Each structure stands twice: as C-alpha cells, then as structure tokens.
Amino acid sequence: MSDREIPQPNGRLLRSARRPIGHLALGPEGDKYLFRQRRERLQQQRRAEAVEASRTLVSEAATSEAMATSAHQTSQAGSSGCVGSTVAQTQCQSTGVMASQPLVMTPEEVAIQRAVDREAQLQQVLGEIKAKKERMIRRRVRMQRRQADVSELEEMDPAEMEDDVRTIRSVLLSAWLKEEEGPGACVMAPPPSVGEAQGRAGVGGESFLMERGEEGGESWTQKTRSSMRRKSPTQHAEDGRRSTIAPPSPPSPSPSPSRPAAPAAAPAAADDDGTARRNKSRSSRQLFSLAEVARHDMPDDCWLIIRGKVYDVTTWVPKHPGGSLIYVRAGKDCTHLFDCYHPLYVRGMLDKYCIGEVERREEEVSRRKKEMLEYIDDDSQTKEDDQEEEFYTVMKRRVEALLREKKINPRVSPAMYVKSALILLGYMLCYYGTFFFFTDRDMFVAAVLCAIGMGFLMAEVGVSIQHDCNHGAYAPWQPLCYLLGTSLDIVGASSFMWKQQHVVGHHQYTNVDDFDPDIRVKDPDVRRVTTKQPWRAYQSYQHIYLALLYGVLSLKSVFIDDFSAYFSGQIGNVKISRMTTAETVIFFGGKVLYVLYILVLPLLCSPHSIDKLLGLYVLAMLVSGWTLAFMFQVAHIVEDAQFPEADRSGDRSKVRMGWAAAQAATSTGFSHGSMFWTHISGGLNYQLEHHLFPGMCHLHYPIIQPIVRATCKEFGVPYHAYPSFWAALRAHFAWLRKVGMQGMEWRLAG
Structure with a gap:
C-alpha cells in the first residue's frame, strides 16, 4: 500500500513521522525498519477490523434472510400459531427481541429493526471515535505544555544532525523498543497520536x-x-x-578490580x-x-x-x-x-x-x-x-529553538575554516619575511613590520583558532578540533595548560578570587584588581606600568608559567588533571619544536645578526602579549564587572547567586554588531554569550545576542557592553587606577 492510499489519520501519522525531528535521524536503514514495522502493525489492524466487519455483515444478512423467509411462509399458510412461535424463537435468538413484541413480524418491521440495530452500531462506533479524539486532544494539550509544537517538529532538517544527537536518539529509541516488546505490550493497540509517535x-x-x-x-x-x-x-x-x-x-x-563496584539497586515495587x-x-x-x-x-x-x-x-x-x-x-x-x-x-x-x-x-x-x-x-x-x-x-531553550529555526549547527561555521587558513598562512608568511626574506639593511623596516604582523597573528591563533578548538566549538569531527587545538603549542604556549587554566578554572569560577586562576594575586604582586587584595604603594601607578608589562605575558607564559604548572601540579588553586602520554608528548614536543623554528633555525640560517634576530623575536612576542592581554582584560577587569566572594562558612564554599547570573555580573562585552571586532577578538567582544555557550563557534554569537540580552532584562540580570573596544580599554585602565589609588586614599585617611 502506498502512502497516498493510507486513510486519515494513519496517513498523516506516517507522513509526519517521516519528517525531520530536532536535527535527528535514525539513518536510512533505521528509518526503513521503523516505518516498515509501523506500517505492518497498521495493516494487521486494518485486516483484522475488515475480517470482523465481514463476519458481522454475513451474520446479519443470514439472519435477515431467514426472518424474511419465515414471515413469507407464515402469511401464505395463514397459520400463526406454530410457525409464529418458530419465527419468534429465531428472532429472539438472533436479534434479542423482547418477549413482549409481536410473535410475527412483517417484512417492513424486519427492515425497521435492522435499521435500528445498524443505528445502534453506528452510535457505538461514533462513541469510540469521540473517545479517541478526546484522547488525542489531551495528548495535544500535553505536547503544548512541553513546548513541542508539531509544526516546529515538521520544519526540522535532518541534514543538520550531529553525532551526539544521533547517539541520544538511539538511546531513546532502544528504550522505547524494550518497553514496546515487553510482556505487557498490546499488539493491536490503537494508533498513537502524532505527538506520541x-x-x-x-x-x-x-x-x-x-x-x-x-x-x-x-x-x-x-x-x-x-x-x-x-x-x-x-x-x-x-x-x-x-x-x-x-x-x-x-x-x-x-x-573493575581497580575500583569499587556500585551495588545494583533492588527492583522497586x-x-x-x-x-x-x-x-x-x-x-x-x-x-x-x-x-x-x-x-x-x-x-x-x-x-x-x-x-x-x-x-x-x-x-x-x-x-x-x-x-x-x-x-x-x-x-x-x-x-x-x-x-x-x-x-x-x-x-x-x-x-x-x-x-x-x-x-x-x-x-x-x-x-x-x-x-x-x-x-x-x-x-x-x-x-x-x-x-x-x-x-x-x-x-538555553530559547537559543536552541532559534538555532533550530535557522538550521544552524552551533559548533560549525564554514567561514571559520577560511579564517583559520588565512591566519595560519599569514603567520607563516610573516615568519618567513621577518627572518629570511627582508634581510638587507635597507629592508629592515619591512622585517620589523613583518615581526609586528607575526606577533599579531600569533595572538590571533590564540584567540580564534585554538580558542574555539579547545572549547570544542570548531568542527563536528573532533580529531580536527584536537589537531588544530595544538596550534597553540606551535606558537609556544601549552594547549593542555590553557585548558586547565581557562576552560576549567576561569569559565567555572569567573572573577572569584582563590578560584579563578586568571585573577589570582599573591602577596606581594604587581597588580591589584579587587579591593579585597593587599595594597602596596607601587600599585598606585599600576595603570601606567601594567600597560607595558602586559607585553611580556606571552614570554612569561611560554617559558615560565607552563613549566611551573607542570612541576607544581596546579595553576593558582586549580589542581591540573593528570596528563596522558599523548598530552605529555605534545607538551614537551611543542616546546622543542617552537624553540627550533623560532630561535634555532633563524640563528643558523638567517642573514640577520644575532641582536637583530633577538630584537625581532622580542618585538613579535610583545605585540602578541599586548594583543592577548587587552582582549582578555577588558572582558572582566573593569568597574562594571563584579568580583563575587566565596562564602567559606560551613563545610563548602558558596557564592550567593546562580552560576549563569554570576557570569552576567562578571562579564562585559564591547563593539556589538561589528564583524571586524568579532573576527579580531575571536568573539570575545560577546563575552557573556561566550561564557554561557562556550561550545558555540564565536561567529554565531551575534545571532544569539538579542535573545541573551532580552532574557537578562526579563529576569533582572545585569548585561554590560561598551560601545567600542577603546571605551572598554579606557574602562579597564580607569579601574586599575581606581583600585590602585584606593589603598593610598585609605592610608592617607589614617
């Protein structure tokens, strides 16, 4: 039977079940098996109903014919005693006529009785149809309560399916099959509603x-x-x-023998x-x-x-x-x-x-x-x-609905692949121009410009390529994410240590002192970012000297911070995870490779003198440090951003606000609507969107930003954003000056 021959509502059920559902699909074989099984059940049900209806009609026809024959013979013979009794007995056995009715029925009365019986059967069928309709209406109401509109399901595209969603669907389908094939399953159950199917x-x-x-x-x-x-x-x-x-x-x-086994729960009543x-x-x-x-x-x-x-x-x-x-x-x-x-x-x-x-x-x-x-x-x-x-x-529900409506895979953007290729190609060209191409004395200015470009693109590898990859927001094929995530090791820093500090520490405990490793401040330290940290006199000038010191952050990260974390086993108060063999090889292999191509190879093969080579390298690293520091610091170290305190009373540390609300309170964005700054900053200009949805490619943040801002307004949650990057940068140094001078004011006040 073709789909067009299937009557309503079964045809509607099968057709809607074939339509895309939530970016999910069973695959060609799974779909065929599922719909073939459903079609066979419906066909068995229809055949059984047809056989039962045929038997009923044959029985009624035989009974009516016998009654009509008996009545005709009775009228011809003129004998109503014996024959009338026979007819009455036959009628009572077949149709259940009450004893008070006439013993002899004319053909007209037989026809009327048949019509009454048929009307009663039709009323019974109509009652069943109404009951089914009421059940379907109740199911539809429950669907609407769960925000599962059928039209929304039918508009979904299976081409946007992801591997994780495929697995989730497999789990749910296998659980349904086990429930359907259990001992209490009814083979001839009525067709389910569209929402149930x-x-x-x-x-x-x-x-x-x-x-x-x-x-x-x-x-x-x-x-x-x-x-x-x-x-x-x-x-x-x-x-x-x-x-x-x-x-x-x-x-x-x-x-396993190495771990304690969890006892199985006893079957519940x-x-x-x-x-x-x-x-x-x-x-x-x-x-x-x-x-x-x-x-x-x-x-x-x-x-x-x-x-x-x-x-x-x-x-x-x-x-x-x-x-x-x-x-x-x-x-x-x-x-x-x-x-x-x-x-x-x-x-x-x-x-x-x-x-x-x-x-x-x-x-x-x-x-x-x-x-x-x-x-x-x-x-x-x-x-x-x-x-x-x-x-x-x-x-999250609103954002997920928007992405489904626009048929967007949150982890994938084709433009990101083009951007990555341009960044890596530009980095290699600037590296070659800095150390090997512009080697004449008259071309040294060009070499300096290439060194500046190399440092900037080195930072772009960090804020764009590896940032998305190590957040799992680059490609559906995770080996590609892992491979390009090691691009940070290629430019000197450790991708493993970055994930421990940034993904684990900073994203979980944003701006919480002693938990967020990005704002850890030991006593003494050159920087003071909160009023709760100890004050030193030289910090009154931190808004001046930090503008210069930010440049050395890249050198410090490559040659000091990574090794310090490796040998101490922690970054701030965040204990790092145990490294696998592959991660250890990448950690040390990346350091060796970086030193070989960035220092050893130019020293051996470049016509530049040693002092020029070192000068060009330091210039590139300073540019990289400034770019990274300014991009990250304006997102959290400003006056509008809060610094939540951990309440250590009791047996655990607590922050008195929800995690998502805390992200909004501690994050600030800038230059919303500017694709230039979205690309340059790697999406860090949408800082709150990034913290709430870190597994999303940064090129999608402008799409969800109106929903995030509107939801914050609806729930009374703060949403901070500066009109431009330069306004955010001024706010950062203004906060450094304020918190640095605050200690001096308190001290002068006695």
Missing part, C-alpha cells in the same frame, strides 16, 4: 520528549529513566546487546509513585570520598562529579562528541562545565552512569572548600539538587 522516534531536546499514557500518569521519559535506574550494570549491558534497530546505548560501566522509586534508588547508591573519586582521572578510568553525584563515564569517553573535553576535569567536580557545554536533553543520559554520591566527610572539609565552589541563587531552597536556575534554562 514523534516522541517515540526520539526528539533532540528535553522539551520535545513527549508523554504517553492517560492524563495524570507517568510520562514515557520518566518511566524510561526509572527503569534505567532500577537496572544493574549487567542488565544494561545485556539490553545494549539485544538492541536490533538503533545502535546500542552506552552500557553502564561494569565494575510496581507502583505509580516515581518519587518513591527515585528516593529508593538514591539510597542504594554507594558513597565516595573526594580522594577516591580523584584517583579515577584518566581517559580509560574516568569519573566525574556533577551536583554531588559520581558518574563513571569510562565507557562513554571514546564516543563522546566533544572528544577529549570529557576528561579535562576527570576525577573532580565539573557541574558548571557540564551545564554550559550541553543542551538540556543530554541530562537524561546521566542516570545510567551514576554509581554513587560524594560523601561529606569531616576530614575533607578543607579540601571541599578549596576544590568545590557552589553557586546558590536566592530561591535555591525550593529547587531540587539537579535543577538549573530558571534564568539559564529559559535562555
């Missing part, structure tokens, strides 16, 4: 997970999550092997109280200390802490769409990293990897205060532990 197919967003069942019952998503929580790791592995349509979902980690089952599952989980979790900090043994729960994601590491970012914080708390890098629907995958919770031991109080910082907004007491602040959740 698309919910079963798997939709790429938490707001698109359709509920099933009658109103007031537990949703399909809740049933699936509850059933996953009640299964042991062995059962998850067996379920993964049984999957026949979609690729098996990642099994729960099986315990069959009741409708989902909360009771969740509490029972939580109570059966194992408790781990921070020290125990910290030992599992490698890709082949990776544990994470998210909202106080411990997750063993070792089996998911090779499949992680974000590549190596999954273990950039292995063995430690990564709650805020998980929230800002993942869409809302990914949270549904976490339960199957949960193996326990963090035990709050008294002897680990000081360690928790140093390593774990919690952001608690005003109404956190009314929220569950696993809920984000409403401000951030609403914003």
Whole structure:
C-alpha cells in the first residue's frame, strides 16, 4: 500500500513521522525498519477490523434472510400459531427481541429493526471515535505544555544532525523498543497520536520528549529513566546487546578490580509513585570520598562529579562528541562545565552512569572548600539538587529553538575554516619575511613590520583558532578540533595548560578570587584588581606600568608559567588533571619544536645578526602579549564587572547567586554588531554569550545576542557592553587606577 492510499489519520501519522525531528535521524536503514514495522502493525489492524466487519455483515444478512423467509411462509399458510412461535424463537435468538413484541413480524418491521440495530452500531462506533479524539486532544494539550509544537517538529532538517544527537536518539529509541516488546505490550493497540509517535522516534531536546499514557500518569521519559535506574550494570549491558534497530546505548560501566563496584539497586515495587522509586534508588547508591573519586582521572578510568553525584563515564569517553573535553576535569567536580557545554536533553543520559554520591566527610572539609565552589541563587531552597536556575534554562531553550529555526549547527561555521587558513598562512608568511626574506639593511623596516604582523597573528591563533578548538566549538569531527587545538603549542604556549587554566578554572569560577586562576594575586604582586587584595604603594601607578608589562605575558607564559604548572601540579588553586602520554608528548614536543623554528633555525640560517634576530623575536612576542592581554582584560577587569566572594562558612564554599547570573555580573562585552571586532577578538567582544555557550563557534554569537540580552532584562540580570573596544580599554585602565589609588586614599585617611 502506498502512502497516498493510507486513510486519515494513519496517513498523516506516517507522513509526519517521516519528517525531520530536532536535527535527528535514525539513518536510512533505521528509518526503513521503523516505518516498515509501523506500517505492518497498521495493516494487521486494518485486516483484522475488515475480517470482523465481514463476519458481522454475513451474520446479519443470514439472519435477515431467514426472518424474511419465515414471515413469507407464515402469511401464505395463514397459520400463526406454530410457525409464529418458530419465527419468534429465531428472532429472539438472533436479534434479542423482547418477549413482549409481536410473535410475527412483517417484512417492513424486519427492515425497521435492522435499521435500528445498524443505528445502534453506528452510535457505538461514533462513541469510540469521540473517545479517541478526546484522547488525542489531551495528548495535544500535553505536547503544548512541553513546548513541542508539531509544526516546529515538521520544519526540522535532518541534514543538520550531529553525532551526539544521533547517539541520544538511539538511546531513546532502544528504550522505547524494550518497553514496546515487553510482556505487557498490546499488539493491536490503537494508533498513537502524532505527538506520541514523534516522541517515540526520539526528539533532540528535553522539551520535545513527549508523554504517553492517560492524563495524570507517568510520562514515557520518566518511566524510561526509572527503569534505567532500577537496572544493574549487567542488565544494561545485556539490553545494549539485544538492541536490533538503533545502535546500542552506552552500557553502564561494569565494575573493575581497580575500583569499587556500585551495588545494583533492588527492583522497586510496581507502583505509580516515581518519587518513591527515585528516593529508593538514591539510597542504594554507594558513597565516595573526594580522594577516591580523584584517583579515577584518566581517559580509560574516568569519573566525574556533577551536583554531588559520581558518574563513571569510562565507557562513554571514546564516543563522546566533544572528544577529549570529557576528561579535562576527570576525577573532580565539573557541574558548571557540564551545564554550559550541553543542551538540556543530554541530562537524561546521566542516570545510567551514576554509581554513587560524594560523601561529606569531616576530614575533607578543607579540601571541599578549596576544590568545590557552589553557586546558590536566592530561591535555591525550593529547587531540587539537579535543577538549573530558571534564568539559564529559559535562555538555553530559547537559543536552541532559534538555532533550530535557522538550521544552524552551533559548533560549525564554514567561514571559520577560511579564517583559520588565512591566519595560519599569514603567520607563516610573516615568519618567513621577518627572518629570511627582508634581510638587507635597507629592508629592515619591512622585517620589523613583518615581526609586528607575526606577533599579531600569533595572538590571533590564540584567540580564534585554538580558542574555539579547545572549547570544542570548531568542527563536528573532533580529531580536527584536537589537531588544530595544538596550534597553540606551535606558537609556544601549552594547549593542555590553557585548558586547565581557562576552560576549567576561569569559565567555572569567573572573577572569584582563590578560584579563578586568571585573577589570582599573591602577596606581594604587581597588580591589584579587587579591593579585597593587599595594597602596596607601587600599585598606585599600576595603570601606567601594567600597560607595558602586559607585553611580556606571552614570554612569561611560554617559558615560565607552563613549566611551573607542570612541576607544581596546579595553576593558582586549580589542581591540573593528570596528563596522558599523548598530552605529555605534545607538551614537551611543542616546546622543542617552537624553540627550533623560532630561535634555532633563524640563528643558523638567517642573514640577520644575532641582536637583530633577538630584537625581532622580542618585538613579535610583545605585540602578541599586548594583543592577548587587552582582549582578555577588558572582558572582566573593569568597574562594571563584579568580583563575587566565596562564602567559606560551613563545610563548602558558596557564592550567593546562580552560576549563569554570576557570569552576567562578571562579564562585559564591547563593539556589538561589528564583524571586524568579532573576527579580531575571536568573539570575545560577546563575552557573556561566550561564557554561557562556550561550545558555540564565536561567529554565531551575534545571532544569539538579542535573545541573551532580552532574557537578562526579563529576569533582572545585569548585561554590560561598551560601545567600542577603546571605551572598554579606557574602562579597564580607569579601574586599575581606581583600585590602585584606593589603598593610598585609605592610608592617607589614617
């Protein structure tokens, strides 16, 4: 049967189910299998209904013919006693006529009785149709409550599908199949509503997970999550092997001899109280200390802490769409990293990897205060532990809807590949012109200009190429992200140490002293950025001398900071993760390669004298340092930006505001609407957008900026932006002067 021959509403169901859903697809084979299975079920149902209807019509026709024949014979014979009794008996057996009716019926009365019976059957069918229609209406209302409009689902393009979303869909589909093929499944169940069918197919967003069942019952998503929580790791592995349509979902980690095994939760009683089952599952989980979790900090043994729960994601590491970012914080708390890098629907995958919770031991109080910082907004007491602040959740849903509407992959922009090629090509040309091409005495000015260009493009490699790559926001193919992420090693700095300082420390704990490694200030220090830091007399002039000292930051990072972090094992108060063999090779190999091509090769082969070579190199590094420092410092070190203090009372450190609201309070942008500054700064002019969505290519930030600003205004969250880069730079040095002179004013005041 072709699609056009399928009557309504089944035809509408199948056609809408084939349409794109949330950037997701099962692939050609999966689609064919799924729709063929649905078509076979519908055809079996229609054949059964047709056979039943045929049997009913044949029975009615035979009964009517017998009644008409008996009545005709009775009228001809003129005998109404014996024959009338026979006719009445036949009529009572076949049609259920009451004994009070006449024993003999004329052909007209028989026809009337048949019409009455048919009308009763039609009324029954109409009643069933109305009941089905009411159920469909209730399902549609539930769809609208979950913000899953059918028209929005039908407009989605499967060409924009990503690998991580494909895996999520496979997990949801396999869970649905296991539920459908269970012992309680009904083979001849009535066709589901459009919302239910698309919910079963798997939709790429938490707001698109359709509920099933009658109103007031537990949703399909809740049933699936509850059933996953009640299964042991062995059962998850067996379920993964049984999957026949979609690729098996990642099994729960099986315990190994090197790590304690989490006890399997006992099967919960069959009741409708989902909360009771969740509490029972939580109570059966194992408790781990921070020290125990910290030992599992490698890709082949990776544990994470998210909202106080411990997750063993070792089996998911090779499949992680974000590549190596999954273990950039292995063995430690990564709650805020998980929230800002993942869409809302990914949270549904976490339960199957949960193996326990963090035990709050008294002897680990000081360690928790140093390593774990919690952001608690005003109404956190009314929220569950696993809920984000409403401000951030609403914003993420709006941004995700906008990207779906515009069919934009947030991690990919073709223009970024062109930009990267131009930056790398320009860097190589400037390097060649500086050391090998403009070698005559009369051409030394050109060599100086090339050195300036080389330093600027060196900074552009940092703020554009490696910045997006090491945030996982460059390409859907993660090996390419990893490869170009090492471009930072090519220009001298360490990509590994940058991820530990910037991705782990700065993005999680922005502007929080003792947690954000970008603003750590030891006593004494040349810079004072908050009024809580110790003051020294020379800091009264920091707005003057820092303008010069910012230039040496690149040299300091390449030759001092990276090695200091490697040998000390921490950057500020952020303990770095254990390096893999590949990361160690890249760390030292990058340093050796950089020294060879930037210093040794020119000293051996360049016609320039040694003093000129060193002068050109230092000039390039100064330009690079100034460019990087100015771009980053104007984003957070200004008067409009706040510096939240960590409350260390109790057994953990806390900041009294939500994490997303804290990002808005501590970040400032500049030159919004300027594509020039967006390219030059690598999207850092949209600083808040970058902190809330770090996994997004910076060329997409101008698209989402109106939503971010409007949502901030709606929730009363500050949004700071300067009209130009120069206004932001003036604000930065004005703040340095103010906080530097403030200590002197206090001292003069006695």
